[in-house]
Structure formats: structure tokens, C-alpha cells
Amino acid sequence: SQKAEEKAAEAPAENTEAAAPAASTEPIKIGVAGAHSGDLASYGLPTVNAVKLYVDEVNKNGGIDGRMVELYIEDDVCKPEVATNTASKLVSEKVVAVVGHICSGATKAALGIYKDAGILVISPSATNPELTQSGEYPNFLRTIAPDDAQARLEVDFAINTLNIKKFAVLHDKGDYGKGLAEFAKSFLEATGNGVEVVLYEGVTPGAVDYSAVVQKIGRSGAEAVIFGGYHPEASKIVTQMRKKQINIPFISDDGVKDDTFIKVAGEFAEGVYATGPVDTSSNPINIKAVEDHKAAYQADPGAFFINGYAATMALLNAIDKADSTDYDAVSKALRTEYVETPLGNISFDEKGDAIGVGFSMYQVQNGAYVELK
Amino acid sequence: MLEINNISTFYGNIQALHDVSLKINEGEIITLIGANGAGKTTTLLSVSGIVQPKSGEILFKGEPIHRMKPDKIVQMGICQVPEGRHIFPYLTVSENLDMGAFLRKDREGIKKDLEQIYDLFPRLAERRHQQGGTLSGGEQQMLAISRALMARPRLLLLDEPSLGLAPLIVQQIFEIIKKIKEESGTTIFLVEQNANLALKVADRGYVMETGRVTMEDKASSLLSNEDVKKAYLGI
Amino acid sequence: MDYFLQLFLSGLTKGSIYALIALGYTMVYGIIQLINFAHGEIYMIGAFTALIVASVLTILGFSGLSILILAGIAAVIYSSAYGYTMEKIAYRPLRNAPRLSPLISAIGMSIFLQNYVLLAQTSDFLPFPALIPEFEFLKPVSHIMSSAELVIILSSAVIMVLLTFFIKFTRMGKAMRATAQDKKMARLVGIDVDKVISLTFIVGSSLAALGGILIASHIGQINFYIGFIAGIKAFTAAVLGGIGSIPGAVLGALILGWTESFATGYVSSDYEDVFAFALLVLILIFRPAGILGKSSAQKV
Amino acid sequence: MLNELKKSLITAVWFMFLTFPIMVIKVNTVYNTIVWRWHNLIYIGVGAFFGSMIWRWLHYKKTHISERNIRERLKNGLQNAIVDNKKVLYTLIAVAVAFTFAFPHMSNAYQINIMTTALMYVVLGLGLNIVVGLAGLLDLGYVAFYAVGAYSYALLNHHFGLGFWAVLPIGGALAMMFGIILGFPVLRLRGDYLAIVTLGFGEIIRLVLENWNAFSFGPSGISGIDRPSFFGLTLNLSQSMTALYYLVLGFAVITIFCVNRLQNSRIGRAWLALREDEIACQAMGIDKTKTKLTAFALGATWAGFMGVVFAAKTTFVNPASFTFLESAIILAIVVLGGMGSILGVILAALILILLPEYLRAFSELRMLIFGGSMVLMMVFRPQGLISNVRRKYLFDKMNFGGEKTNEAK
């Protein structure tokens, strides 16, 4: 309990320091939260790498206004109940902002705690529309477009470009996939003009075989499949569809726009459509970030790396511009200042969605995703 | 043939045997009698390796066996009819008997022995396809004894063979015990509550009290010993 | 009718996949009455070993069939080794412990092995090469059945038959049955119980490895988590059929496969697992020891 | 000594062989790369060598102790000193109580938060302990009742704005009802068959929550659930966290009290007997179904209560919180604690829930360590941390010599 006493003695001192704007040698504490272990680690770790890479660079160049950036990296394994622990831990560590969390569910659970403590949260990957649209979380921003935007694009593309009327909408029963599919379904149903959803089903993720669902697609008379979910299930479904000679267009989302998908599905991936963030791979910052990652980890970066990188840049830029770590100032700077990121020149709207971050449609052609203009 | 020298056996921290020594000569029937909980079963289990004595030694034909695993001990020709029968409940009667001959390789011999067993216990022949677990208590006891005989042991350890058997069968069992000794020269180590009968078939006897051997004598002398009479024969 | 047939076949495939894993499960359960939650992980390790070996061989320039065979052998060897070691470390010391202790140990082992592979390899899905060649004679009906599916169905049938024979008629099989029913007595008739249990783990693990390599090349991708779901399904199948019974495991697996397949086909795949588990509950209510399970032979 | 070295050497070689493909070769079939990590082989070898030595040493100690010293340890050991010596016991309890009550004032929000979680698991563990530890019914789907409680509050709060205190009894009652509904058909199943059915039931509940959007909002869950109110006070976050801590602490105390009373009662005895021998139990006039059902329903009720608390604590629920792993962890708490032992369950809950939190520093390794320690703890303490000491209590109370003298007075 001696420690506790020390802490108690420390606390008021810190408060006075925080109040004094001139105490500017204090490091800037940034939290990084997301799934860093367990089955979803591959969605969380790239962001950790991104934040680390960028912050290292910033610190090497003398920090922000002379203050070093200090990282607090905490795992939430994408579970709501763990996320509240993670959040309260970061709050206790007095971070000024958090890059994360990765999954929408965990994010929702954690946001209440951050909100109360006055901590900004920028997620690279939580796409649930409610997060920004409900207005409940003014402290939340993200560098990824919400699900409904993606669903909109898929539906518009399918109806306008591919001229399809009958749809099978599938999802993986997950937070992300099912959310997307719900939007796609409601957009389709609102279209009229003979557009209909002939099949709406969830598949069990991780199941060993999808042939029954595939047969059902075949029987439903659908002219195209819209799938909400991630690449492992998508590749299994596409492969079995093609093997069972169901050769209708397969339209999916960002979770499928991944090289692994093409590699796994092989020849069967050919022709699959997937939405993904507007291609910024020719953006010099993007190129540099990826190069840095390769140099540091000898591997290509994984999912949401760029989004995480952009989130960090936006956040640190805002702190820099605001010349303070004060919640209101930073929050305002995020919404007013534009910043060059790997995703392009972005800022945030009132709700917290990134302006200038959008999706475009891609198609697998000759074993690679090609952006369709 | 079997020599038990000063063994002490423990269950966890409870000492069940205190420096027990016994000796069985080839072709002999000895019996061990004693009250409930005296340590008779423990002595048998120590011989067959299910529990290992903490100190002391057990020699079978001069060879130490007290650190061997049970299957090796069985291989040497020591076979036990355990207390509580331990019938394999889902195996049929004939499969149970077959298990008795697990280590034997002579198919012809096994077959012949099986026939013999069925002659001995027509009840088992009648029930040969019934699951062991559904036999009546006495039927199970017959099966347990027969199963041990199927191994053609050189030393047979019998733990309360008469338990739960009808008077007629008890007589029969003791006749069989005498017969196998005479016919195949099997050595028999018999633990019995029915001390009367046991001492009648045995050559020599030991009396055990709370983990210690307290008496050792010719069976006939024990039978007429006043103390034994009072304590174990109920006369 | 055509649709029915298609669903029937997909159920058969799915069921056979479950069966391959359920067989090992049921064997291990049969002998030490342990729900070996880590069995799925053995299957996963089998698949990973096969993947690693196949990748190395591909780079060394081996050709299709020899890769399949060598990777298969490696998977079997390594899975058995893992199964054997696991039994020795996590279960054998608990032979006389309260009944639930090994169960917790098994759950711990399952978590451990998952994370071991996750850390040593990757959490991503990795493409698994299609090691099973496409058969010419199946070309015309390839939209109904692929060669991988055929191989899976045949393998599980063959393995079931072999295993039944092994258990029923070989000396080792008899020893296994005896050990399963009464370990003390098994010792007393001269069975080396520890050896028999080890052997059961080895056989069960080899089956899991075979399942791993066949299923992985059918699905085309693996990650460290595939064992868990497959394990739960296999466990369900084994119980459905009557745990400890070899034909029961296969029957249970097939019923499970068909239930899921028909539920998907005629109702909705949203609830395929709900149907599967509901069926399990129903069957167990009417046959408390599973379809082919022996009801208690215990007499009072 | 040489022999020991040899054994360790063999173990090391075996583990090097065993881990060779997975630890040494890292393939990435997306990019067709292979990395050879030979250094891992050396780590494994050295690790296994010393690991096996420690392993055998621990084993030696374990068997050694169990054969020689258990009795003395039991006689003089800490555990019994606690139980026998009322003074020590009460002092210890007093210290523990003082600590738990003072805890929020000595630590930060994070500590309070994880301690609250740990206490919730104490209650869950004790609830499941009724089912598994006392009545001997292996329940692998306990989390289903937890989910019922959590969703009762989430939904009632979302749709009707009902408050925490109003829903708490409703959540408990609903969970109990589910317990009874499930219990009726399945309780005649034996051991592991019951296990799989309860596992299936747990999955069914989760799957329904996941798929029935109209009812449960599906996988995206329900957010913005109200935290509990306390006497109409308006609390900020850290105050309400502290309040919640005390609430759960109170719950834990009440649960301990209840479970303790239950297990020393007529019903508790019947549960124990049922666990030991069902047939004999029936022959003694105990209604098997009714007794089991009581245990099942009571256990479920506690899970229901905690579910409500859970929803109030995280302010967000989705089906992902109610997976099989959750059931497994609660079960591990019961078994690890020592079946039927209240003190053991408390200790195990604290260990199993706090361990991963304090292992955060090892971020990636922590689940590996977690799984590994579950195995190790079982191997070296198969009967659990604390074996059930309840019977000793019973003797004390039923000291008939004492009673007779009382009567004489």
C-alpha cells in the first residue's frame, strides 16, 4: 500500500502540471488498443506496427513541440468485457488519446469509459455506422468508412453496372459481415424496379463445408451474390460455387479485398468483385509507410495498416496544431485541420467520419485486384 | 516359490501392512485369515503389483518382483482373483474368459480350457453371450474365478472366492481348488473369511491382525487352536 | 429430387469430415473417459505439419503425389508424437485424480496448443495446396462431387471398418476394450495399461492427422483455430452416436452432417447449428447413451 | 545424477524433434516464403532440458509429500491452522474484508475494474460450484444463463428503460426459468452426456442471440446500457465504478453466505450424496430429478444475476461475450479451486481472472502461459487449490458431547 500512497501523493502534482500549459517536456501518452493476441490478432497487430513506425519517426525527429510520444499498447482480444478493462487501464495511465479499438463491439464497450475520461479515440477499423451516426460518442473518430457506405457502393455497382435484379445476400453472422449484409439487403429492397433479394442467409464461420448453402444459392435463381464477411469464408464459398458450376458474380467487401483471398481461391477468385478503400498505393506516404514496414519486419503489412498509420498521423498532427493535449483543442483540430496521410488528404466531419476516405470497387483480374474506375 | 520379506505397504499415508513376511512353497495351498481390514487384500495386491510395498521385498522363484509392473508379474505366472470380482462389464462371459488368457498364445489349449470351464460351471455356459455386468453376484464370482484359471497360473491368488456364492457352489469351488492343485500342481494363496473351509483345504495358514502376521502354522493345527476358533471360526 | 440429392451428398461430405475427427475422439474417450478437448488441436497440428512439409517439398521440387504421401506421413508421425506427449504430460499424472481435473487439463492444453501454433506460425489463414488430384472419371459429375469429397467419404468409411476390426478382433483391440472397462483388472490379466493408453492416443492422433490433411486440402486453407470448431462438432457427433462406439461415431457424424445440410437447404443456414444441437438434445432424451451407445450394464 | 541428466537430455531431444516443423520452419503460402529459424531449436532444447528437470523435481516433491507429510501438513499446515484455529481464521477474514473494502481507495480505476470482474467470477464460480462441485452435474453451458441475465437487462433497458434494480430480480428469475426448462428433459443424462447437452444448449442460446436480429440486434449487440443507479445519486464514471465494485462485493459476500448455508443443509447433503451414488440416493428416498433441478436452477439464478451486473458494467452486450470458452473458464475456476470448496473457488477466480490481466506485459504470450498454467496447476494440484474443508465444520457443530451437556444444563 506504500505504492498507493505514493501514487496518491503524485496525483495532485500531476494535475497542477497539466493545468500549467508550459509544462511541455512531459511525454505525450498515446494508447493503442485492439486485438493483439488470439484469433483476431491479425486484424489488430498491423495497427500496432503502424503506430510504432510512425511514432518512432516522430520521436526521432524531436517529437511534437519537443515532447516525446509515449505508447501504451493494450490488448482487448476484441471482447467487450476485456475492452472495458483495457480502456480503464489506459484511462488510469492517463493517455490523452487512443488509436483503436479494432472491432466495433469492443469499441462500443470501451467508448463510454473514454468519453467520461475525456479521451479521444480514433479507430482504424471499427466500421459499425452507429459509432459515428448515433451521436452518442463525440470522442470517436475513424479513418475508415462506415459499413453503409460500402454496402451502398456494392448495391449501386451491382444494379447499375452489372444490371442485376435477383440477389442472394450472404453474411458470416459476424458483427461486421452481418451489419454490411443488413444494409445491402435494405438498400436492395428499397430500390424497387424488380430488384429483389431471393436469398438472405448467414453462414457459420469456420465451418468445414459450405456446399449446402451453395446448392441453395443455385436453386434460388439468384443472379449475383453479395457477401458480407471476411476472406476465409468468402474463398470457401466462391470455390465451392465455381466447382458446382454456379458462375454468377460474387460481390463482397473490404474483408475480402485481401491478397490471401486470391491466393486461397486461386483460379476461382478470377472475376470476384470486392469493395475496398480507394486505391492510394501510389500515394508517396503510403509507399513510404509500406517500405518502412518491410524494412522493420521483413514482411508486407497486414489489414488496416494504412488506416492505423493515417489515424496516428491525423492524431499527432492535431496535437501539434493544437499545441496542447487538451481534449477540446485536439478534437477541434482534428475536425478543422487537413492532414496528408497514406489515405490522402483527410480531415474529420462533425460525426467523426473521415472526409476524403471512401471506397471503390475492385475486381480480381489475372490474379490481382484491379480498381474499377 | 513365493517369498514375502518384511514388506510394509501404504495407502497414501495410511500404513496397511507392517513388516509382513510370508512364504509359499511350490504346489502348496496356504491361506491367510484375519478380520475385516486386517490387510489380507493388501498383501495380495502387493504381490500382484497393483500396490507397491514401500519397503521389504517379494521374491518369486528367487527373483524380486516388488518393483515390477503388474503385467510383467502376470507374465511370470502369478494371477489374481481380485476382491470385488472386477468383471469387465461390457464384455460377454466368453470374452471375459478370453481376457483371462490374454497372455497365452496356444489357441488349442485355450479352447480346451474354455470347454473345461464350461463343464465346471454350466451356468456360465448357459450365459456365455450375456454381458458380464448383468450377471448375478454369484455368477460374477464364478466368472472371476474361471477367468483366472484361464491364465493357467503357476501361482493363483484368490481373494475371498466364496463371497456371495450359494452353499452348493461354495463346496464346489473348494473342491475345484483342491483339484487344480492336485492336477496341475498350481500353487494357491487363498484369502478367506470362511476360515473353516479355507483351513480345511489349505496346507498351512497365516493369521493376520491389523497389518501384521500374528500366527503361522499347519492348517490343521490352526483349526484346532482355541484363539483362532474363538476369533475367526465363530465356535 | 435433384436438390435433395445434392443436399444429401453435401451432408455426406460434411458428415464424413466430422467422422474422421470423431473417430479419434471416441477412441480416446472410450479408453480414459476423458473429453479430450485438445483432440481438435492435434488435427490442426497435423494439418499444419502437412502444410509446412508440403511447402518445403514444393520448393525442393517434388511432384504432386509424392508430396501428398510424404506430407501425409509427416503429419501422421507428428500428430502421433504430439498426442503421445500430450497424454504423458497432461493426462497421465492425473490418472487417479478427480474426474474433472483431466478435463480442465485438456482445456488448458487446447488453449496452449492453439497459441503455440499461433505464435510460432501466424494467426492468418494460410492457403493449403490441393494435394488430392482431380480424378478424370469424376469430371462429368464434378458439379456434384469433387475428388476430394470422394476421397474423404471413402477414407472415413474405410477407416471405420478397419478400426472396428482392429478393436474387435486384434489382441491390442481387446486390450483396449478391457482397459476401457476396468483398468485394475486389465493389469491383473497382464495388460500394460499405460502402453495401451499411449497407443490409443497415437492411433487417435494419427486419424486426426489424416483428417487434417484431407480436410485441409478440401477446404484449401487453415489457421490455428480450425481445430476448435471441428473438435466441438466431432465431439457432438461422437456423443450422438454413443460415445466409445466406433460405428456410432461415424453414424453420429453423418446424422450431424445431414441435419446441418438439410436444415440449411430447407430452412436456413442461420440456424444450422441450432438444429444440430437441438437434434442432439432430442436424441439423447430418447436414447440417453447415444444411438449406438450401450446403456449401463451396471447391475445393482 | 548422471541418470537424471540423461533423462533430461532425452526429453530435450524429443522436444526438439517435436517442435521442429512448427517452431523452426515458418511458411507463408500466400507469398510462398519459407523462413528457417534454427535458433528456436536451441531455445527449445535448452528450455526442455531444464524444464524437464524442474518437472521431475516438482513431481518428486508432490509424491514425496503425499506419501509422508500430508498428515502432518494437514495437522499443522496453514489450511488447517486456519480452519481449526478460530482466532487465526477470524483475523484472516478480518484482514481480507478490510482489504476488500478499502481496495477502491488504494487503487485506480483500472484496478477497481478488473477486481470487479474478478469478483463477478467469484460469484459465477460459486454459482457453478453448486451445480458441478456440490451436485456433480457437469455443466459446460453455464454461460447461457449468464447470457440470459445480460440480455434481460440489455433488452428491458433498451426497450422499456427499466433500471438495473428492477431487472436484477427479473434477470435472476428468467435465468432460473431457463435452468428449469433445460433441466427437465436432460437431467436424467449421465455425466458426459449431460456435459455435451449443456454445451449444446449454451451454443443454441448464443446462436439465437446472434441470428435473431429482430429480437437481440444480432452480432452488433446492444450498446448504451445504463449503469446502475444508487439512491438516485448522479455519479461520474469512476464513482460508479467504485459503486459497482461494492455492489459486486456485496453480491459475493451474500453468495458465499448462501452457498455455505446451502451446502450444510438438508439439500446440500442430498446434492453431495447424488454426486456420490445416484442409485443409492434414490433408495434413500431422495427425489433425483427434483434435487438435481434445484441445483441446476439455483446455479442458473446466480449466473442470471451476474449477467445483469455484466450488462450494467460493460454497458454493451453482444453474443461474442458468451462463448464456450467463457463456460470453460468458469468451470476451470470451480475445478481448480477444489470442487465444492468456497475458499478455493474464490482463490481460483482471482487467479484465473487476474492472471491474464497481470500478464498483459507478455501480451502475445499470455494466452500460452494461461493455457500452460491450467495444465500445470491441474497436474501438480489435481484435487484443486483447496480441498473441501466443509466436513470439518460439520463435526464441530455436531459435537454431541457438547450438545448433551447443553441439555443437561
Added chain:
Amino acid sequence: MKQNDQTLPVLEVKGLTMDFGGLRAVDHVDMEIQNGEIVALIGPNGAGKTTFFNCITGIYTPTSGDIIVHTKFGEKRINGKKPNQVTELGLARTFQNIRLFPNMTVLENVMIGRHCRTKAKVIGALLRDPGTRKEEKDAAAVSYGILEKIGLTHLANEMASNLPYGAQRKLEIARALATEPVLLLLDEPAAGMNPQETEELTGLIREIRDQDKIAILLIEHDMKLVMNLSDRIYVMDHGQRIAAGTPMEIKNNPEVIKAYLGEEADA
């Protein structure tokens, strides 16, 4: 056999039959037991004695026949009743293969027997109201009293599994007595006991009958005990009742001698 027309027999069995698949283990057996009577059921191994017990005590549901009890707890045809219901009606039993609750103490084992004569519910257990407390105290006292009678008080706090065999057998009887039976069914109570212990047991059984007026039906292979103790004996073979009568009659019944006793029967 009715001694008094007003008193009905405690147990009345008519044409009881039990089949296992093709095997008829009990074949149209009749039996009547009066209050306070000691009746023995003997017969070769596999004759169907234990099965007969199991039918009466609700462990098996008989294929056909009637089992009727008349006790202070009620009069009923109990075919197909659950074991606990049968016990509540005043029929208690012991098992051929001992079935104690091994990890409970001796006293607790007996207290389990009190279960069906006590009422405390969950609420009572939680609140520990005076009623419950009294009931609990009484249950312990009664159980202790029974242990006293059986002579096991010195072991009251011992784990049942640690008891010597003979004591375990006695404990089974004590446990059954705790249910306040009107009829006590004992399945081979003397098995595994040495002659000396058997002697003691004989005394105990007689005492139970004399003091508590409990009727006793017992299966036993120890002829000395059977002949000493029983008022009447039934003999079964191959599921059928082959004889019934006083010990004297049975001892000299040639059919019984041939099927069961053997020549040098009585010890």
C-alpha cells in the same frame, strides 16, 4: 399365514414377473410379509433374488404382477413407482454390492437416510429459521441414535470409504433404518463377514425387529444365519418360487437340498 384378520400384510406380491430380453429372471412369484416378521429369500446364484428386490424397490419396473404395500405411510400398488417413492412408503433396502456415499462421513451417510422424513427447502436452508434448525438438529440426533444402536458411534466422523468392510455393511443398514422403514430389505448382509461378525449381525437384525417392530426380508447365502433368524423362508430357483415354509420345513425339503443346500448343508 395371516395371524390376525384385521392386520394386513406389509407387503403383498402377486405373480411378479420380470423379463430381460428373452430371459425371465423372475417368474410369477408370490409373497406376503406380515408386520414384524423376519422372512428369508434364498436360492442358487442367479435365481432372481436380487432382481426380485429390485422390482419391489422400484429399480426395475416389473413386466407383470402386483406389488402392494400397506404401511403407516400409505397403501399402494407400487409397480413402476420410483425408488424414492417406494422408500417414502416405508420400504428401505441395502445393496448386494455395497453402495455407500464414500466421500461423506458415516454420520452424514445416515443423515441422508433422514432426507425423506424431513422437509427443509432451499428457503429454509438459506434462512435457517428455528424450524429448520430444529429439524436439522433432530435429524442429526436421530442419526446418531441409530449409529449408537448399530455400534458405529466411534466412527461417526470417519469417511465412509475408510471403513472396514464389516462396518460398511452395518452402515448400510443404519442408513436404511434412518428412513424409518416398516419393511427392511437386506441383500446378503453377511457377505464378506467372518463367522464372528456374522454372529453379531444376527443379533443386530433380531434387535431391529424386536425393538422397532420392523419387518425384514433378507437374501442370504449363509445358512446358519438364515436358519437362526427367519420366521419363514422362501426359496427361488430359475426365477420361480420352489418352496416356502418354516426353516425346519425348508431344511428338509428335498428339492431345496438338491437345488441349493447340498448334502452337508447346515453348518
